[in-house]
Amino acid sequence: MEVLHVSAECYPVAKVGGLGDVVGALPKYQQRQGWIAKVVMPCYRTRFLIEHEFELVHQGGLWLGPTWYHFNVIREKHNLLGFDLYLLEIPGLIEGDQVYGCFNDLERFTAFQIGVMEWLNSWRHHPDVVHCHDHHTGLIPFMMNYCYKYDYLRQIPTVFTIHNAQYQGQFGWDKAYYLPAYDPWKAGMLDWNHLINPMAAAVKCSWRVTTVSPHYLDELCISAAGLEELFRQERQKALGILNGIDTETWNPATDPRIMHHYDVQTVRKGKAANKTDICRRFQLDETKPLFVFIGRLVYEKGADLLPDAVARSLYESQYALNFIFLGSGDPHMEWLLRQAEYHHHTNCKSYIGYDENLSHQLYAAADFLLMPSRIEPCGLNQMYAMRYGTIPIVRAVGGLYDTVIDIGDPGGYGIRFLQPSVWDITHAISRAMELYQHPEEMLKLQQHIMQLDFSWDKSAQEYLHLYAQLKP
Ligand SMILES: Nc1ncnc2c1ncn2[C@@H]1O[C@H](COP(=O)(O)OP(=O)(O)O[C@H]2O[C@H](CO)[C@@H](O)[C@H](O)[C@H]2O)[C@@H](O)[C@H]1O
Structure with missing residues (x-):
């Protein structure tokens, strides 16, 4: 069985906060439990990229509205993280080491998601699950269901994990043309409060939704930065699964980042x-x-x-x-x-x-x-x-x-x-x-x-x- 995680962060490649920690650890543990777990993320020019060896596994192109971008998918060669790590390079769009906060974040992350769809569409086999994390990957379940071009992917189950519902990635309908052609009757699946809302779209379109703790799921039904009604409606397909921690990276007995090691006795x-x-x-x-x-x-x-x-x-x-x-x-x-x-x-x-x-x-x-x-x-x-x-x-x-x-x-x-x-x-x-x-x-x-x-x-x-x- 194979799961493909799609995320904007993954430790130690690029981390801004807890999302990176989770996507850096969960696949490693899944892999140990007998699944094949893979991660695909945007290719930022971080130290990890410069210091490690990668091989080209796919070349393709994508349209972001009327603009054509070439993209490459590269894979880390030595399975250093304990799972296959893929980086999606989009020259001219994803440049530099910054993860968030660029003036063109909307274009960067939309193109990243379209690139992932194009790449997946070219696979000879299907992953058994596509697991998306937070709003930067929230358009993927919609595209898998309703973009004509990706019909072949409709059968693949999707899971969407909410690490933080405060950030939803909304943008105006004037940018709807960024997306590949989709069934116009389904436009409502993208909408929340007259905006395209990737977080809401993912909650509506993915097969299952998870939050990173059970209590947070209950809270979202009461307060979710405007999406509480949606969480109440979709409650039956949502589940709270508490995050874990990577006990190898975070171990005071071996942690190379601390000066004095210790354990329970010391x-x-x-x-x-x-x-x-x-x-x-x-x-x-x-x-x-x-x-x-x-x-x-x-x-x-x-x-x-x-x-x-x-x-x-x-x-x-x-x-x-x-x-x-x-x-x-x-x-x-x-x-x-x-x-x-x-x-x-x-x-x-x-x-x-x-x-x-x-x-x-x-x-x-x-x-x-x-x-x-x-x-x-x-x-x-x-x-x-x-x-x-x-x-x-x-x-x-x-x-x-x-x-x-x-x-x-x-x-x-x-x-x-x-x-x-x-x-x-x-x-x-x-x-x-x-x-x-x-x-x-x-x-x-x-x-x-x-x-x-x-x-x-x-x-x-x-x-x-x-x-x-x-x-x-
Ligand atoms: N200035 C700094 N220097 C060094 N390290 C720093 C740092 N600032 C933060 N960190 C590190 O970043 C991580 C923060 O993780 P959190 O889960 O607390 O928060 P975050 O809000 O980013 O994550 C969101 O996603 C995670 C994962 O699902 C949820 O746990 C969380 O509640 C949710 O808000 C920790 O590893 C912390 O040590």
């Missing part, structure tokens, strides 16, 4: 050594508890609440704790975090930018990880943190609700709060400070969370079970 010593290094680097007092935030600086992640929560926590605790923020995104939020550092520079540091190494070092060094998300479809950071013995402090939303149990509840191992407000965050931090005063209890919790199983094994199995139900 966690106290190991974390202390990593914390000392990080605190020296950022000039923080290592005897104080260290709270970190890692993530995209956007409204959904609640990053704007952090500066006030920091000020208030420092004031209430008489400067008895430290913070490090790692993130990039909204320029205003970047400025807010820089300001927090400026005002409280002995206790609060921020690194504005993307740094994969530093993120691993922070998971290893921190005592607590803060996630005050307003929306969190699944969240991977809390699971990485727990694997590194860092206690998560999360807002009970989406996948955070599904993965973190509060220490006040039976079997609890993290700290949860309800509202995305400065008050709730500060209160949660004060509970963490209280816990920090009891090192033996902290150690027990750290050892417990390091042993929780968040690996992909179970979730990959759930996806395979879902694919098996899809009979053409």
